[in-house]
Amino acid sequence: MSEITVFIVDDHALVRHGLRAFLQTQKDVTVVGEAENGKQAVHELRARGTTQTLPDVVLMDLVMPELDGVGAISTLHTELPDLKIVALSSFSETERVHAALQAGATGYLxxxxxxxxxxxxxxxAQRDQVHLDPAVARVLARSMRTSPATALSAREREVLALVAQGNSNQxxxxxxxxxxxxxxxxxxxIISKLGLSSRIQAALWAIKQGIVTIS
Known part of the structure; x- marks a missing residue:
């Protein structure tokens, strides 16, 4: 089993220590760094990018001083597009979730x-697949507008079904x-035709429309 490297970003030391302690119990996961705000995270990860030592996954708090999580995610997604970032928040409001996903987060916990x-x-995230907390997925599903499935070609419906099952592009x-x-x-x-903003929303739309069912 290959090792998964993780970088933790949270302004509360107790949260960082708790996450690190838990992840240390996972045999295939190694925490390789921490930051206490978005500005520090961008600086550290930008430096790691120049030395080819980027972590596989970043756990990013959203509410922080200096630079918040959405701002940090947006900056990192632009500069380091292959970096996988999972948003971490105490809140599941639709606007906050949309903001994180549109900024480039690959998951929301x-x-x-x-x-x-x-x-x-x-x-x-390490497999380039999306993951949403079940409560967050329900919030997003309720907020999405209905778009006609007939707008999609047969091939696009096949692709969408595979997206909804969590498959990467490859x-x-x-x-x-x-x-x-x-x-x-x-x-x-597909995302453009449906008027959505991310593959996560496309996957939820497919499930809601019955194109694919998740057991």
Whole structure:
């Protein structure tokens, strides 16, 4: 089992220490650094990017001084687009969730999540798959507008079903015998056609519309 490296960003030392203590119990996870605000996180991760020592996953608190989590996620997503960032918050309001996902977060966890949920989110992010806290997923699903499924071609519906099952672009490409670039283009077109802002919202839309069911 390959090691997953994690970087923790939170302005509360107790939260950082608690997350580190839990993650140390996971045999395949290693915490490689911490930051106490978004500004410090951007500085540290930018430096790591120049030395090819970026972590696999960043756990990013959203409410912090200096630079908040959404601002940090946006900056890092622009400068280091391959970095996987899971937002970590005490709040599940639609606006806050949308802001984090639109900034570039690949997942969203609540701070009262079970430890297993944290592990699942980290492993999903490392595999380039999305992971939402169940309560957050329900909030997003209720807030999404309904768009006609007929706007999608048969191929796009196939791609969307695979997105909803948590597959990465490369996994979609392998399943449909197309290139990764073509899969990525299909996903972008789907998101645009449905008037959404992320593949996470597209996955939730597919589930809500019955295109795919999640057991």
């Amino acid at each position: 609540l701070k009262n999540s079970d430890p297993e949920e944290i592990s699942a989110a980290i492993r999903s 996994e979609i490409a392998d399943a449909l015998f197309i290139s990764e670039r073509t899969a990525r283009t299909h996903v972008s077109h």
